[in-house]
Amino acid sequence: MSSLELPPTDATLPPIPTEHGNLGHLLPVTYKRTIADWLTEDCPSFDYGGFVVGNDTKTATLYGKTEGVLAGVPFVDEIFQQLGCSVEWHLKEGQPFSPSTSGGKVKIATVTGPVRNLLQGERLALNILARCSGIATQSRKVLVLARKAGYTGRIAGTRKTTPGFRVVEKYGMLVGGVDQHRYDLSSMVMLKDNHIWARSGRIEEAVTAARSVIGYTGKIEVEVDSVEDAKRAMLSGADVVMLDNFAGDELKVAAKGLKEWMREENKTNVILECSGGLTEGNIGGYLCNEVDVYSTSSIHQSTQHVDYSLKIDH
Known part of the structure; x- marks a missing residue:
């Protein structure tokens, strides 16, 4: 069993949310406007790199390079949807992965679309995934340790979150199971x-x-x-x-x-x-x-x- 996988549980323990539905359905409609604002922040005027690469349709592979729990799927989907691209996920949200068992990196998803749009969404998508998955990973680690210690109650994250980024951070806690x-x-x-x-x-x-x-x-x-x-x-x-x-x-x-x-x-x-x-x-x-x-x-x-x-x- 991976260090990030929960030990066997029984019905008396709190359920892990990812086992019971799509957590993306929790998100308020305003997150789509927030994504649009973040895209604008990263490209407020001319996209010089986009001019260089052009508009041909390409595919890009999203790799996981360190051990973690995948979290942030709806945000990445929305980023690339707004840019006219599509994402095919090879792992499920909440699934742990470890590059050490996969030749140094894990294939997480394939993104397809106009190459300039792929690169326009690249950094925003990676930043959100990195932070959201980091919180989900640490949440899962603490939860696994708690269960192994015999604790049957709840572990909860506080409101000490980053202003403007709370929806991503709170979402990561839920994916991690806390x-x-x-x-x-x-x-x-x-x-x-x-x-x-x-x-x-x-x-x-x-x-x-x-x-x-x-x-x-x-x-x-x-x-x-x-x-x-x-x-x-x-x-x-x-x-x-x-x-x-x-x-x-x-x-x-x-x-x-x-x-x-x-x-x-x-x-x-x-x-x-x-x-x-x-x-x-x-x-x-x-x-x-x-x-x-x-x-x-x-x-x-x-x-x-x-x-x-x-x-x-x-």
């Missing part, structure tokens, strides 16, 4: 330390104010740094309570104690989350199943890109 947490400020009410401090530390008042506007479909999450504040948040009506920056052993003790208290107080419907401190290196000793969700930025911030190239066939 939860994207909230997409933006409108996705869920999340009362962090600054929100609570702005209400003079009154958690109950902050939750009540949020509940007055969120409506019956929305959830409220409260970030806390102590067990007592976690209990206050739950008693105030929070749907999710995040234990922020608890140390490994301290977290396990706190989570176990809170779960016992939640059963006694009939608060078992509240989701217990932990944020901060999770890395690829400490995951085995850090995770515990009393925590329902581990949210981390380690799967998308400063993540190594996957290396791709696009070569005109000749």
